[in-house]
Amino acid sequence: MDGSRASQASSSELLNPLMYVRCHGCPLRTKPAFHDKTQDEIAVIDQMKSDHLRVSAGTEFIHPEQTDAELYTLFSGWAFRYKELADGRRQILNFSLPGDLIGMQAALLDKSLYGAVALTDAELCVVPRRRLFKLFEHAPGAAYELTWLGAREEALVDENLLTAGRxxxxxxxxxxxxxxxxxxxxxxxxxxxxxxxxxxxxxxxxxxxxxxxxxxxxxxxxxxxxxxxxxxxxxxxxxxxxxxxxxxxxxxxxxxxxxx
Amino acid sequence: MDGSRASQASSSELLNPLMYVRCHGCPLRTKPAFHDKTQDEIAVIDQMKSDHLRVSAGTEFIHPEQTDAELYTLFSGWAFRYKELADGRRQILNFSLPGDLIGMQAALLDKSLYGAVALTDAELCVVPRRRLFKLFEHAPGAAYELTWLGAREEALVDENLLTAGRxxxxxxxxxxxxxxxxxxxxxxxxxxxxxxxxxxxxxxxxxxxxxxxxxxxxxxxxxxxxxxxxxxxxxxxxxxxxxxxxxxxxxxxxxxxxxx
DNA sequence: CGATGGTTTGATGCTGTTCAATTAGAGTGG
DNA sequence: CCACTCTAATTGAACAGCATCAAACCATCG
Incomplete structure (x- = not known):
């Protein structure tokens, strides 16, 4: 019932797996999928980042009902968000790939209405929920992009709803x-x-x-x-x-x- | 196939239906559902608002694929967002009630991935997409709340996906x-x-x-x-x-x- | 070697779809 | 006021897609 197959994130291009990853040399953001950023912009984000988390496959890093969930960017590996009914029926809401944001709702609303689980061994960049408002005050560009990514995640869920419904x-x-x-x-x-x-x-x-x-x-x-x-x-x-x-x-x- | 029953928004408490509604005297924001705001905060939002739209039941005010959709707050009436498959099967993503934001994705992403339709005669407060970034720069509080509302909308869709799936x-x-x-x-x-x-x-x-x-x-x-x-x-x-x-x-x- | 987690297959029947037709109300024009 | 039309709601019948139950299979692992 819980995904626990550990398919290693292909780590050939990752840095030393024990190192803290600073945003400056981030190997992810140079991928074709992403916008370029100035050094200043990267510095802002690097300051917001409080931790670089490594979790093993199957780890639930956001729990349903959790009131103090942080905001995450998936750095490597796969993850998914899910909800379930009281009797155990589970619905996966969307899958997350590297570069995806996870936990906007959980960080903004009072408590998380879903759980989030690492599907593979994974690395997560952590932005503490406490710093979120500060980010809006001092880094409007980053805040805008955060919102953009939140809207994109909703688009993924929209598509999944179309799939499940029709x-x-x-x-x-x-x-x-x-x-x-x-x-x-x-x-x-x-x-x-x-x-x-x-x-x-x-x-x-x-x-x-x-x-x-x-x-x-x-x-x-x-x-x-x-x-x-x-x-x-x-x-x-x-x-x-x-x-x-x-x-x-x-x-x-x-x-x-x-x-x- | 399209909702066209016109159930009048109960308009007893609305202002003169021909008047432009300024945010200052907005009868909606005094409802128990909403946070209080200072006059300054309200002024900021009033400046962002470019229009007060009245549409009749059945009007599609955001079209799929539309590239220049604005951001809306539903002021009165009901609306819904939907997606459909090429062969016509339609999935309604969520319903909107007064005070709900509609169109974050459409305003932020390049083009809208869904349509939005008024279910009843409805009024919409318009925030032009062009002013969105400015809002992030000059009104971080409002930007934060915008993002919050976006996250809430995603929560609605999450719940609907659980419903349709399980x-x-x-x-x-x-x-x-x-x-x-x-x-x-x-x-x-x-x-x-x-x-x-x-x-x-x-x-x-x-x-x-x-x-x-x-x-x-x-x-x-x-x-x-x-x-x-x-x-x-x-x-x-x-x-x-x-x-x-x-x-x-x-x-x-x-x-x-x-x-x- | 048993235990575990994931995949595969067959049998059975319920849940929901599709097709078809009828009814009721509301709006329109003569 | 009455035909005519259109939309929404309703109901029956036949069918099929998917769920459920049960069991076997396979690989990996301690």
């Missing part, structure tokens, strides 16, 4: 694959059509609003059609056009976005 | 009724357990990810159980406890929130 099982899986693939592509996480894919079928089911069994059978059908292949923690997208067509998924991520 | 039909309807009722209560829109309810069954179906026919049958079953009654554009909540229990919906809106 797509059938085949389309749901296809939409998920298409969306995650596009996001990974932007982060240089795809090579020869293959990307890391640390989700179990249980995660896929929980994200799509399907049962585990039916998710499995749906994956089998899509596999038979040669659209993509999921195995050994990797996803190979074999027929992107067919997947996009089945899912009716044609949105593109904006070419470049901020990163805090 | 609740069955009976529970979905119950969850929707419970959530809308609580929000209306906060706005003094409930009297003797009765509130305006301008949704058609098609809207309910589109919001919950159900077919129209099944929505109708589900409503009939709930009606037979005496949980609530929907008729003539009104909702009477007869057994709040039973509805909350069925929906497993126990979240409360924060006591007070900002309003821009």
């Amino acid at each position: 797509r059938n099982a085949m389309e749901r899986v296809a939409a998920m694959v298409a969306a995650l693939y596009k996001r990974a592509e932007q982060l240089d996480l795809v090579q020869d059509g293959v990307m890391d894919f640390p989700l179990t079928q249980q995660h896929i089911a929980d994200a799509l609003g399907l049962s585990l069994v039916h998710t499995n059978k749906t994956l089998a059908r899509l596999r038979a059609q040669g659209m993509f292949r999921i195995a050994d923690g990797k996803l190979a997208l074999l027929n992107p056009r067919a997947v996009a067509r089945l899912a009716q998924y044609f949105e593109k991520e904006p070419a470049r976005r901020p990163i805090i | 609740r069955n039909a009976m529970e979905r309807v119950a969850a929707m009724v419970a959530a809308l009722y609580k929000r209306a209560e906060q706005l003094d829109l409930v009297q003797d357990g009765v509130m305006d309810f301008p949704l058609t069954q098609q809207h309910i179906a589109d919001a919950l990810g159900l077919s129209l026919v099944h929505t109708n049958k589900t409503l009939a079953r709930l009606r037979a159980q005496g949980m609530f009654r929907i008729a003539d554009g009104k909702l009477a909540l007869l057994n709040p406890r039973a509805v909350a229990r069925l929906a497993q919906y126990f979240e409360k809106e924060p006591a007070r929130r900002p309003i821009i």
Whole structure:
């Protein structure tokens, strides 16, 4: 019921795993997905950053109902947000990839209405909730970008709601694959059509609003059609056009976005 | 397919319907749902406001793909945001009640990924997207509250995703009724357990990810159980406890929130 | 080697979709 | 005032998509 497969974040390009990462030399923000920043802007963010957290796969770093959750930028690895009903039914709200913000709601509202869990071993840059208002006062540019990233996260959830509400099982899986693939592509996480894919079928089911069994059978059908292949923690997208067509998924991520 | 029943916003307390509404005397912000503001704060917002729009039921004031959408605060009436697939299947993302912000994503991102439609005749306070960054520079407090409201909207969508993904039909309807009722209560829109309810069954179906026919049958079953009654554009909540229990919906809106 | 977590498969039937048709109310024009 | 139209709500019947239950399989790991 909880994702605990540890697919290592490909760490070839990360710094020494024991080092605190300063924003100045951040290897993430040079990726094509992100806006360039001036040294001054980076310095502001570096000051806001209070910690660089390393968590292992399965760690819940924001708890439902938590009242003092911090704001995080995912530096490496995968994570997801989820909600659940009192009887245990769980819905994954969205997945987070490196560069994504996690915890705006939790940091701003009185208490968190969701949980957040690391799907793989992951690193998190921490912006303490206490400093948030200060950031708005002294760094309007960064505040604006924060809000921008919050709006983007909502866009992800919107899309997932469309998926859960209106797509059938085949389309749901296809939409998920298409969306995650596009996001990974932007982060240089795809090579020869293959990307890391640390989700179990249980995660896929929980994200799509399907049962585990039916998710499995749906994956089998899509596999038979040669659209993509999921195995050994990797996803190979074999027929992107067919997947996009089945899912009716044609949105593109904006070419470049901020990163805090 | 489009909501066009015009349930008048109860306008007893609104000003002359032809007048431009300045923020200073805004009758909305004195409601119990909202934070108090100083005159200075109100002046800032009044300066940002460029227009006071009146639209009739059914008007789409943000179009999918639109690149120059403004930011709106709903002043009176109801509205909703939606997405749809290429083949026409439509998913309503969330409903907006007076005081809610609409269009953060659309104003911040390059283009809108959703549409927004007035469900009833409605009034909208307009904050031009061009002034948004200025607001961050010169009014950090207002910017913070804007972000807060954006986070709250995401929380609404999160809850709707949980509903569409994990609740069955009976529970979905119950969850929707419970959530809308609580929000209306906060706005003094409930009297003797009765509130305006301008949704058609098609809207309910589109919001919950159900077919129209099944929505109708589900409503009939709930009606037979005496949980609530929907008729003539009104909702009477007869057994709040039973509805909350069925929906497993126990979240409360924060006591007070900002309003821009 | 048993234990554990994840994947796979078959059987059964409920929940919700689709198709089709009817009813009721509201607005319009003659 | 009465036909005509349009939208919303309603109901029945047939079907299918997906959930649920049960069990087996496979790999990894202590």
